Amino acid sequence: MASSASRTRSPSRGRIAFVAVAVGLAVVLTAVAAVLAMSTASSLSAGLSAHAPFSPTEAEGMIPAEAALTVDDDQHPAMTGLDGELRDALRSAQRAAEVDGIVFDVTSGWRSADYQRWLLGDAIRTYGSEAIARQYVASPGGSSHVTGHAVDIGSLDAQLWIIDHGREWGLCQTYANERWHFEKATDAGGECPAPMADARG
Ligand SMILES: [Zn+2]
Structure with a gap:
């Protein structure tokens, strides 16, 4: 060994x-x-990936927070994408409102379906619940913003003015929980339909 x-x-x-x-x-x-x-x-x-991060642009109808539009804007897609009847009603109502010193500041108008989808996703992240988010943000297929039939107005004075006088031009608050959201929902001088409870309607 x-x-x-x-x-x-x-x-x-x-x-x-x-x-x-x-x-x-x-x-x-x-x-x-x-x-x-x-x-x-x-x-x-x-x-x-079909899910590359989407960030809304003005071409998608996004209006920057600090840059609300007047109803006379004829350049921005959020305004040019609106239904003509709604746009005309808003402009006529604005002429009457400005006598009272009221300016309609449009914070949202037409939106692309992609932008609407992004807003809904953003709301779901904010509320942590799709059920709650849907009370405030319609689905892309159900949003009157996507079809160009709705505007959101920023200032409280203008919102209250339209709630009080808008029906003279057929402008109505259509969701009870959205004081800022208006649609052309009746004929000029007609009665506004009772607002739906929320955006799920
Ligand atoms: Zn709205």
């Missing part, structure tokens, strides 16, 4: 160095392969 042990040679320094380099190289190659695989996967998913 002693002679057998004495014949066992210890590995040379050169062999140890070779093994160390080989192991190190393998680790580096594995890491490089992993990084390549990850970046390929992420660029593939970015290219294929």
Whole structure:
């Protein structure tokens, strides 16, 4: 046994160095392969994804918070996308309201279906509940903003003025829980229909 042990040679320094380099190289190659695989996967998913982050633009009907429109605006898609009857009614009503010093500040008008879908998703994130979000934000298929038949008015004075006088031009508050949301819902001088409880209507 002693002679057998004495014949066992210890590995040379050169062999140890070779093994160390080989192991190190393998680790580096594995890491490089992993990084390549990850970046390929992420660029593939970015290219294929139908759910790239959507952020609403003015072309989608978004009106910046600090830049409400007048009803006379004839450039912004939120106004040009409105139904002509609604737009005419708003402009006529504005002529009467401005005698009282009231300016209708339009914070939302026509919206694209994509924008509406984004708003609903945003509300669901805010409320943490689709059921609650739907009380305030209609689905893309059910929104009168998407069809160009609704405007939201920002200032309380203007909202109250339209609630009091709007029916002379057929303008009505159509949701009980949205004091700011108006549609052309009757003929000029007609009676407004009773508002629906909320946007689920
Ligand atoms: Zn609205």
